[in-house]
Amino acid sequence: MPDIGKTLNDIEGHLLWEAEKEQARSxxxxxxxxxxxxxxxxxxxxxxxYCQEQHATTRDYLERIAARSASLRAEYDGAYRALRRRLVAACLGGAAAAAMLVALAAVGVAVR
Structure with a gap:
C-alpha cells in the first residue's frame, strides 16, 4: 500500500510547482x-x-531550503535525543534517591 503522506506531499509539491510556473509566465x-x-x-x-531563468532560480532556492531543512532536522533530532537522555537519567536518579530515602526510613523505623 502506498504511503499516503508521501503521495499527498508529492501532489502538493506538483501543485506548488505548477503555480510557480504560472506566476513566472505572468x-x-x-x-x-x-x-x-x-x-x-x-x-x-x-x-x-524569462521563464527558464525564473524556474532555475526557484529550483536553486528550493534546493537550498531543502538542504537547510535537512540540516536543521538533524541538528534538532540530536538535541532532542540528548535532552531525552538527560531527562531519563534525571528520572532514574530521582527514583533511585526516592528508593534510598524509603529504604533509610524503613531502616530508621525498624531500629526504633
Missing part, C-alpha cells in the same frame, strides 16, 4: 508588456528565457 508577460517594440517572435523568445 511575470514574463508583464515584463514583455513593458517592451512594446518586440516582434511576436522576439516576445515569445524573451518570455521563454
Amino acid at each position: 511575470r514574463a508577460d508583464a515584463f514583455c508588456d513593458a517592451l512594446p517594440w518586440l516582434t511576436g517572435t522576439q516576445r515569445r523568445e524573451v518570455e521563454l528565457r
Whole structure:
C-alpha cells in the first residue's frame, strides 16, 4: 500500500510547482508588456528565457531550503535525543534517591 503522506506531499509539491510556473509566465508577460517594440517572435523568445531563468532560480532556492531543512532536522533530532537522555537519567536518579530515602526510613523505623 502506498504511503499516503508521501503521495499527498508529492501532489502538493506538483501543485506548488505548477503555480510557480504560472506566476513566472505572468511575470514574463508583464515584463514583455513593458517592451512594446518586440516582434511576436522576439516576445515569445524573451518570455521563454524569462521563464527558464525564473524556474532555475526557484529550483536553486528550493534546493537550498531543502538542504537547510535537512540540516536543521538533524541538528534538532540530536538535541532532542540528548535532552531525552538527560531527562531519563534525571528520572532514574530521582527514583533511585526516592528508593534510598524509603529504604533509610524503613531502616530508621525498624531500629526504633
